[in-house]
Amino acid sequence: MSPTPQAYIAGVFEHPTRSAPDKTTAQLHAEAAAGALADAGLSLGDVDAYFCAGDAPGLGALSMAEYIGLTPRLIDTTELGGASYISHLNHAMRAIAAGRCTVALITLAGRPRSERSSGKAARVYSADAPDLPFELPFSPSMVALYGLVAARHMHEFGTTSEQLAWIKVAASQHARHNPAARLPDPVTVEDVLASPMIASPLHRLDCCVVTDGGGAVVVAAEGVMRSLDRPALRIAGAGEAIKHQNGGAVDLTYSAAARAGADAFAEAGVKPADVDYASIYDSFTITLLMQLEDLGFCEKGAGGRFVADGGLISGEGRLPVNTDGGGLCNNHPANRGGITKIIEAVRQLRGAAAPALQVPNCRLALVSGIGGSLATRHGAAVALLERE
Secondary structure, eight states: OOOOOOEEEEEEEEOOOSOOTTSOHHHHHHHHHHHHHHHHTOOGGGOOEEEOOTTSOTTTHHHHHHHHTOOOSEEEOOOOGGGHHHHHHHHHHHHHHTTSOSEEEEEEEEOHHHHTOOSBSOSSOOTTOSSGGGTGGGOOBHHHHHHHHHHHHHHHHOOOHHHHHHHHHHHHHHHTTOTTOSSOSOOOHHHHHHSOEEETTEEGGGBOOOBOEEEEEEEEEHHHHHTSSSOOEEEEEEEEEEEOOGGGOOOTTOOTHHHHHHHHHHHHTOOGGGOSEEEEOOSBHHHHHHHHHHTTSSOTTOHHHHHTTTTTSTTTSSSOBOTTOIIIIIOOBTTOTHHHHHHHHHHHHHTOSOTTTOOTTOOEEEEEEEEEOTTSOEEEEEEEEEEO
16 A cells, blocks of 8 residues: 655745735735745646635635636635634645645735724624523623633633733743834833733733735645655644534633644654744733643643743743744734744744754654634644644
């Protein structure tokens, strides 16, 4: 029996803009696609699979494939919010293994900063959605829902606002080395705690930035990858899961990343202690802390102690996380920045991260995304990337 075909990340591109009032969302998708293909050394004609999610305008993949100039034989529009693009890595890997495609393009783009369209838990949904009619009359904001999760974590495990603040401090220490970061200035724990309270216990600096922009990733089969002059970054394992309110049996102390991560680690045949670098979705400080626990980097309830005193700062802490500054300081395009997690992991594995933050001999990176709301229903996707 021949070995299962392997899938590799051949190219990535993070759009440099953080505010794009003069561009359309379709333009941002197309520019990101062109950038990732150029990074891979491939062309539009090489692409035979296209992946996008709910941020794609018009008729989604149908509109964007035409606009970009693609004629794919495989299309995937899986929608898991900010986790979609890591889920797309998983699906592209499976499609390549099945012989369905050889070069897959994944794109994300959006203009929430220019459109001032951020913050509401629900904006445009089908009128017959089974759950939302019971929730929308209360107009929950996204930060209020995450505030509930943070408050529960504090109640159950003794987590403190100071510990959460360290997550923002680490992000800011990384962002100061990133000339494109939306918030490049370092902050202290005291700065975070002094920022306005938005939804108790979350302060303004516990929240991610709102940015326009986008990104793209190219996934290639082994034969294509070997023909390129690029480091071979293999998708070693992946998993995805959803979590909802379970008919009222709500438990806010864990996320769907627990199941998605377990599947990814099992497939890759590695464990959390083997990971050199982690890109973890950070829409809010509590989002990152929950995933650290659920992915097994520390015990449940110990996340506050794990992140305190610079535990996530590259070169100083226990685990280097989000060395681009993450969604908290760098970029959160389209209010769903999961693709940026892939991009920074690729930089680390290539040895192309900011010199002051490059993880020495980085061989194994984890990317984790959350989409939806930890307090209601959400999806999670996790992938492990290995430099051969």
